[in-house]
Amino acid sequence: MSAQQVSAGGLVAGTSAAETSSTASEFAIETRGMTRAFGGINAVEDLDLAIPKGTIYGFLGPNGCGKSTSIRMLTGLLSPTSGDIRVLGETLPGAEEKLRRRIGYMTQKFSLYDNLSVRENLEFVAQIYGLNRRQTKARLAELLSLYDLAGREKQMAGSMSGGQKQRLALAAATLHHPELLFLDEPTSAVDPENRREFWERLFDLCAQGTTILVSTHYMDEAERCHGLAILERGIKRADGSPQQLMAAMGARVVEVSGEDLRKLKQSLISDANVLSAAQIGSRLRVLVQSSIADPLAWLSPRVAGRALTEVRPSLEDVFVTCTGGRAQLMPPNGSQATTEEAQDAT
Amino acid sequence: MLRRIWAVVVKELRQLSRDRMTFGMIVMIPLVQLMLFGYAINTDARHLPAGLVNLSDSAYSRALVKAVEATQVVDFKNRYLSAAEAEAAITRGEVKAVLYLGADLEERLVRHPAFAGQAYFAEPVGQWLVDGSDTVVASTIRSLRQMPLDEIAGRAVKSNPPSFEVVQYFNPEQRSVVNIVPGLLGVILTMTMVMFTSAAIVREREQGNMEFLITTPVRPLELMLGKITPYVLVGFVQLAIILTAGHLLFAVPIRGGLDSIALAAMLFICASLTLGLVISTIAKTQLQSMQMTVFILLPSILLSGFMFPYEAMPVAAQWIAEALPATHFMRMSRAIVLRDAQVSDLQFDALWMIGFTCLGLLVASLRFSKRLD
Numbered sequence: 001m002s003a004q005q006v007s008a009g010g011l012v013a014g015t016s017a018a019e020t021s022s023t024a025s026e027f028a029i030e031t032r033g034m035t036r037a038f039g040g041i042n043a044v045e046d047l048d049l050a051i052p053k054g055t056i057y058g059f060l061g062p063n064g065c066g067k068s069t070s071i072r073m074l075t076g077l078l079s080p081t082s083g084d085i086r087v088l089g090e091t092l093p094g095a096e097e098k099l100r101r102r103i104g105y106m107t108q109k110f111s112l113y114d115n116l117s118v119r120e121n122l123e124f125v126a127q128i129y130g131l132n133r134r135q136t137k138a139r140l141a142e143l144l145s146l147y148d149l150a151g152r153e154k155q156m157a158g159s160m161s162g163g164q165k166q167r168l169a170l171a172a173a174t175l176h177h178p179e180l181l182f183l184d185e186p187t188s189a190v191d192p193e194n195r196r197e198f199w200e201r202l203f204d205l206c207a208q209g210t211t212i213l214v215s216t217h218y219m220d221e222a223e224r225c226h227g228l229a230i231l232e233r234g235i236k237r238a239d240g241s242p243q244q245l246m247a248a249m250g251a252r253v254v255e256v257s258g259e260d261l262r263k264l265k266q267s268l269i270s271d272a273n274v275l276s277a278a279q280i281g282s283r284l285r286v287l288v289q290s291s292i293a294d295p296l297a298w299l300s301p302r303v304a305g306r307a308l309t310e311v312r313p314s315l316e317d318v319f320v321t322c323t324g325g326r327a328q329l330m331p332p333n334g335s336q337a338t339t340e341e342a343q344d345a346t
Numbered sequence: 347m348l349r350r351i352w353a354v355v356v357k358e359l360r361q362l363s364r365d366r367m368t369f370g371m372i373v374m375i376p377l378v379q380l381m382l383f384g385y386a387i388n389t390d391a392r393h394l395p396a397g398l399v400n401l402s403d404s405a406y407s408r409a410l411v412k413a414v415e416a417t418q419v420v421d422f423k424n425r426y427l428s429a430a431e432a433e434a435a436i437t438r439g440e441v442k443a444v445l446y447l448g449a450d451l452e453e454r455l456v457r458h459p460a461f462a463g464q465a466y467f468a469e470p471v472g473q474w475l476v477d478g479s480d481t482v483v484a485s486t487i488r489s490l491r492q493m494p495l496d497e498i499a500g501r502a503v504k505s506n507p508p509s510f511e512v513v514q515y516f517n518p519e520q521r522s523v524v525n526i527v528p529g530l531l532g533v534i535l536t537m538t539m540v541m542f543t544s545a546a547i548v549r550e551r552e553q554g555n556m557e558f559l560i561t562t563p564v565r566p567l568e569l570m571l572g573k574i575t576p577y578v579l580v581g582f583v584q585l586a587i588i589l590t591a592g593h594l595l596f597a598v599p600i601r602g603g604l605d606s607i608a609l610a611a612m613l614f615i616c617a618s619l620t621l622g623l624v625i626s627t628i629a630k631t632q633l634q635s636m637q638m639t640v641f642i643l644l645p646s647i648l649l650s651g652f653m654f655p656y657e658a659m660p661v662a663a664q665w666i667a668e669a670l671p672a673t674h675f676m677r678m679s680r681a682i683v684l685r686d687a688q689v690s691d692l693q694f695d696a697l698w699m700i701g702f703t704c705l706g707l708l709v710a711s712l713r714f715s716k717r718l719d
Contacts, residue, residue, distance in 0.1 A: 107558050109557075110554070111556075128350055
C-alpha cells in the first residue's frame with residue numbers, strides 16, 4: 001500500500017493548485033489531507049481537492065473507492081479522521097448546521113418517501129427548509145414544470161420510474177436554491193436517454209451559479225465534468241479536466257485490427273510495456289507505455305502483420321492507465337507530464 | 347420551528363393513513379386483546395380436575411363428595427384405591443388435587459363441630475392432597491378447608507361467628523375483569539406506543555430517508571416532537587376503544603371523570619412514546635427495536651401490578667416496577683376508573699410521568715446526532 005502511495009504521489013496533480021489558493025474564495029470546496037478510516041482501513045486517504053465555484057466537478061471511480069465517504073465528509077455527515085476541510089468558506093467539522101441551507105444533497109439511494117406523493121414529498125421538504133405556504137406553492141409549481149413532473153403531483157413516489165424518481169430527488173435537493181449541490185451517483189438507476197437530459201439540467205443549474213460535485217462510475221458522465229478526480233481505494237490517482245487528463249496520460253493508444261485477437265491479447269498483455277489491452281468489436285485497444293517513443297514501430301513485430309492505427313486516448317484509457325496498480329508502472333516522465341499539466345491548469 | 351414540527355407531523359400522519367396494516371392494528375390490537383384477557387384471565391379457579399380416594403364408602407361419604415362437587419371448585423374425574431395411587435396420579439398431572447376420605451370418616455364426622463354443632467376435641471374429616479406447585483390451585487383448594495357441613499348433617503349447624511367481617515368496595519362481586527380492563531389500558535398502550543415509535547427513527551434510517559433528512563436544517567428535537575405527536579392521537583383512539591368495549595362487553599364501571607382519565611392517559615402516552623423514541627435512537631435495525639420493545643413490555647405486564655399485586659413484590663422488584671411508566675399508569679387508571687380518584691390525588695404518579703417524558707425527550711434528542719459516524 002505504502003509503495004503504491006509513494007509512486008502515486010508523483011501522479012497526483014492539483015496539490016499545487018490547492019496550495020496556491022488558500023486565501024482565495026473562488027473555491028467552493030478545499031480540502032487538504034482529508035482522510036477517513038473505518039476500523040483501521042482508510043476509506044479516503046490524504047485527499048486534496050480544490051473545486052472552483054460554478055463548475056461541475058466529478059469523482060470517478062469504481063464502487064468502494066471512497067466517493068460516497070468523501071461526499072459524506074464534505075456534507076458534514078461524517079467527521080474526517082484527519083485533514084482540513086473548507087466548504088463555501090466554512091470549516092468542517094463545526095459549521096454543518098450553518099451550511100445546511102447552502103448545500104443540497106442527492107443521495108445515492110432514493111431517500112424521499114415512497115408512500116408520499118410527489119407534491120407531498122416536495123411540500124415536506126419545503127416546510128423543512130422553512131418556506132411559507134405561498135413560497136411553497138410558487139416554488140413547487142416552478143420545480144414541477146422544470147423537472148417535468150407536472151401532472152404527476154398525486155402519484156406516489158414509490159410507483160415512479162427510475163428517471164422520474166431521480167428528477168424528483170433533484171427537485172427536492174435544489175428546492176432551497178443551494179449554492180453547492182452534491183450528487184452521489186445520481187444516474188445509476190436511469191437509462192441513457194434520461195441521463196442526457198439529466199445532465200442538461202445540471203448544466204442549467206451550473207449556469208445559474210451552482211457548484212456541483214457529482215460522483216459516478218460512468219466514463220461518459222465523467223467526460224462532461226469541468227474537472228474531475230479519479231479515485232481508487234480512497235486515493236486520488238489523477239485530477240484535472242478530462243482534456244488535460246487525456247493529453248497528459250502516460251501511455252499511448254494503438255488499435256490493432258485483424259483476426260484471432262483473444263490470443264494476441266494474451267501475448268501482448270504479458271509485456272510490461274503494455275499497460276492494458278481490451279477488445280472493442282473487431283479491434284484490440286492497446287495502451288503502450290509512453291516511454292516507448294514510437295509505439296507503432298514497437299508494436300508491429302509483435303502483432304503478426306495485423307493493421308495498426310494510433311488513436312486519441314479516451315477518458316477510459318486514462319482511467320485504466322492510472323488505476324489497478326498500473327500507476328506503479330508509470331515512468332518518471334509520465335508523472336512529470338501530469339505535474340506540468342497541473343501547473344498549466346492554475 | 348413550529349412549521350418544521352408541523353411538517354413532520356403531517357408527513358407521519360399521511361404515511362400512517364396509507365399503511366392499511368398498521369391502521370388496522372391500531373383498532374384490532376386493543377379489541378382482540380380485550381376479548382382475550384377479559385374472557386380468559388380469571389384468578390378464581392373453577393372446575394379443577396380432582397381425584398377421590400374413598401375408603402369409607404358410606405352414605406355420609408357420598409353426601410360429602412356431592413357437597414364438595416357442588417362448590418364447583420373441583421370436578422372428581424377419577425377414583426383411586428390408595429393414597430399411593432393418588433400421589434402417582436398427581437405426579438402424572440392427571441389431577442391437580444385428591445380428596446382422601448379414611449375408613450374412619452363417620453367417627454371423625456360425628457365429633458366435628460361443623461357437623462355436630464358442639465365443640466368436641468376434633469380432627470378434620472378428610473384430607474386434600476394438592477399439587478402445590480401452582481399457588482392459585484393450592485389457595486383455591488385451601489378455601490375448602492372451612493366448608494360448612496350443614497348439608498351432610500341435614501340441618502343447620504350453629505358455627506362460630508367469624509372474627510372479622512369484610513366489606514368489599516368497588517368490586518363487590520369480585521369479578522377479575524373489573525380490575526383487568528383498566529390495567530389492560532396500560533399494557534396495550536405500552537405495547538402499541540412503544541412499538542410504533544421505537545421503529546420510527548430506525549425505519550427512516552433503514553429505508554435511507556435519514557441520510558437526506560439530516561442534511562436538511564431540521565433539528566433533532568423538532569424531528570422527535572413531530573414523530574410522536576400523531577401517535578398521541580392513536581393512543582387516544584385506543585383508549586376510547588378499550589374503555590367503551592370494556593364498559594359494554596364486561597360491564598366494567600367507569601366511575602371517574604373522563605377528563606381525569608384523559609389527562610392520566612395523556613401523561614402515560616407521552617411517557618411511552620418518548621421511551622420508544624429512546625429505543626429508536628439506540629437500535630440499529632427494526633428487529634433490534636422490536637426486541638427492545640419486548641424487553642420493556644414483559645416487565646410492564648408482569649411487574650406493573652397488572653397481573654400480580656405490586657405490594658406483594660420484593661422491594662428490589664418494586665424499584666424496577668417504579669421505573670416503568672406502566673406501573674404508574676396502572677395505579678392511576680385503576681384509581682380513576684374504579685375508585686373515582688382525581689389526578690390531584692395521584693400527584694406523585696403524574697409528576698413522575700411528566701419527568702420521565704422530559705428526560706426521555708432530552709435523551710432521545712441528544713442521542714440522535716445528525717451524523718453518520
